[in-house]
Amino acid sequence: MQKLAVLSLAGLGAIAPRAPAQEITVDVGAVAGPSWRADNITLTYLSPSTLRLDVATVQWAGRVAATKLQAHCSTRFVATELRCERGRFSATIPGWGRLQGTLEGAFGSAESWRARLEVPRHGLLATLEQSAADMNIAVRVHGQKAEDLRKLAAAFGQGVPGEFAGEVDLTLGATLGPATSTATLEIDTRSLSYQEPSGRYAAENLAAHGRARWDSGPQRWTVQAQGRGGQVYAEPLFLDFTALPLTAEVVALDSKDHWRIEGLHLRQGTAGTLDATGLISKAGLRLESAELAFDAPALAPLFATDVQPFLIGTPLDGLTAEGTARGSVSLRSGSLTALTAELSGVALSAGRLGLAVDGLSGQVHWAGAGAKPSFLQWSTGNIGRIPLGPSEVSFRAQGRELALLAPWRQPLLGGAVHVQRLALSKVGLPQLDADFRGALEPIDLAALCRALDWPVFGGTLGGQLPGLRVQNEVWSIDGALEAQVFDGTVRLENLRAIEPFGVLPRVAADAHMRRIDLETLTGTFSFGRITGRLDGDVEGLRLLDWKPVAFDAGFHSTPGDHSRRRISQRAIDNISAIGGGPTGLLSRGFLSIFKDFSYDRMGISCVLRDGRCRMDGIEPAPPQDGQAGYYLVKGRLLPRIDVIGYTREVSWDTLLQQVETAIASGGPQTQ
């Protein structure tokens, strides 16, 4: 019917030459195609050969695509179709405003027509062609502001929250058929920025290219994308494409509730690749299941970009990794169900925990159930400042359990930690349980002192550690360590680590010293020669950052010891200086001819709390100036020297400083 009307109009024009200008209007009504519909169409013939088309509304896929469409062109007939040449058109597109441009086309019937529209101002070129049942659309937009496109998409119901800045080049090709359709969209951008209101997604100066193809038959998306430059933030991942360009290929099937990822391939620079399949549910964009395989010849940038952001706020925060790794990960309902990793020459460093390992190789398997044995070996490492030697360990990691499959020997400081049995359960929960049996093969104390920045002394430290208990974040080690130092013994019992993975890791122990040879001790530290033997008990010793912050300490001459007890001038001066008393008294006058003096007993005690040391001696001394004193050194024979202290409370830092000064000085000044 419409074809007849158009033909008649055209015919009229042809057979009425040089007639005065006339206008003939035909009301065509509505026209519909397979996926589009136009309402309120009027065709106006203006002599000599201009045809004008007015359409009130054009709908596409059920939505209003254009209103007040007006087109006019010179027409002529060629064969059975009406050609439109040198045409112009204008239309109002929702979300975009009024467009004006040139138009060319040909109309045969509702099932056979084509049109070419160009809007120079927007860099837009569109060709539409309807042949038989298929409609082919090609749209090309160059240099279009991304924000304008977002508004356009929003007007068509595809809203994207947030704000864009920058320009994109878009190419869209589609074939819409009665049963199936395909569409391909290509987007290229050189400098795109985006901010999503909640801050979870953002992009800056993004240079990227993407190509997405939709096949409606199998409901399949095929996407290729490259990020060439700029930065993208998709919480918690931060991707810098300038440093690490990304190539992605995805094939996904779209069903009503899910996207099934048939194949995802990601390549980040030359650092590594990730291949994955999975299922994402559309409600809430939840990852239902996924199988990933990663291959990282250069682990450092990949680990920093893809893994570290997920560790923020956990005890492994700040973990870095270098080397080569390969492996696979399985996820169900968004949580990990299995992990396998093959490591080669990996260096791990957990700054927060003070742990590091180098030259790490092996295979790690973890699964919720039925995990295979794991095996790791490393060449060096350190716990805090204590260096570790090469070692290897085989274990099974399953669910929340970790168990050694064979005894483990870790060499350190000239000796070794020997773990005969270790099985942890409920790892990561407060009710962590440990089954442990181990021993410390004697280590070199001098090396330990150097590692912990303590004053260096020689000897060995070792012992049996038959058990481990964990309660309320206090790890208590059964057994005791014994050291042979200064020809005496030091026994460390009641060893505890308090909140070792928390904010304030502390170490606690009770120390008992017996028969320490003072001559060797004072000789090593250049304190001034004292002979005799010393016993000591330090209960409740608590170390924070490996420095003492609390203890109940008492030292006294070994009872029943009959070795010679002599104390030199310099030692007396130093003890006096530490107590805040006068020095140099003995270097003047008559007593200066005696280089050392005999003593009966000596002793000192200090209770350290909150930075202050409450001091006491062997026994009370007669008060002086109303102040009660205590004997630090009780003399014997003649000349008799007693050192009496009166200060009860001393700042611990001051005390340490005075001891250091005494050791460092070459002796009191003589006048």
Place this chain on the structure above:
Amino acid sequence: MKRAISVPTLLALFLCTACVTINVYFPAAAAEKAADRIIDEVWDQGAPKPGGSVVPPQSSLPSRFLVAALDFVISPAHAAQPDIDISSPEVQRVKASLEARFSSLKPYFDSGAVGLTGDGLVAVRDPNGVPLAQRNAVKALVADENRDRLALYQQIANANGQPQWAGQIQSVFAQRWVAKAQPGWWYQDSSGWKQK
């Protein structure tokens, strides 16, 4: 003439004298003073004073006399010495960690990217105010700061022998952090984010 005291009255008096309560009151005023000292030192405001404990002023003479008279009849409820000790090495260590981190956090407080929450912690308020490359670093700073703050409140409670006070100390600090916040900083109350 002997005045008879009825049995119920006698019973009541007997029961009263048998009541000996030992209450450990949370010393809110002392806690506020201690919190202010710590906050000043962490945020570098005002001169830090040496020393450890804060003791509230003694009550005046007439009221003490009155209290003593009552004490004679009914055994008093013994209150623990109201005093908040913050000199323990653990508290000092956590405070040092907070002080060291403040110089990194301050620009984000100033820009409004990070704000103070209503429960004594910090949170990222405006992620879009942080350049992309720094967003994860800010998240880590906030996580570390909150871990330290929770440890601070617990260690103050432990130092005073009352680990169960940690929650109340956290509430006191929550209020004092906001009170001492610099103008322009953001804080959270029951109705959302507000700017000082």
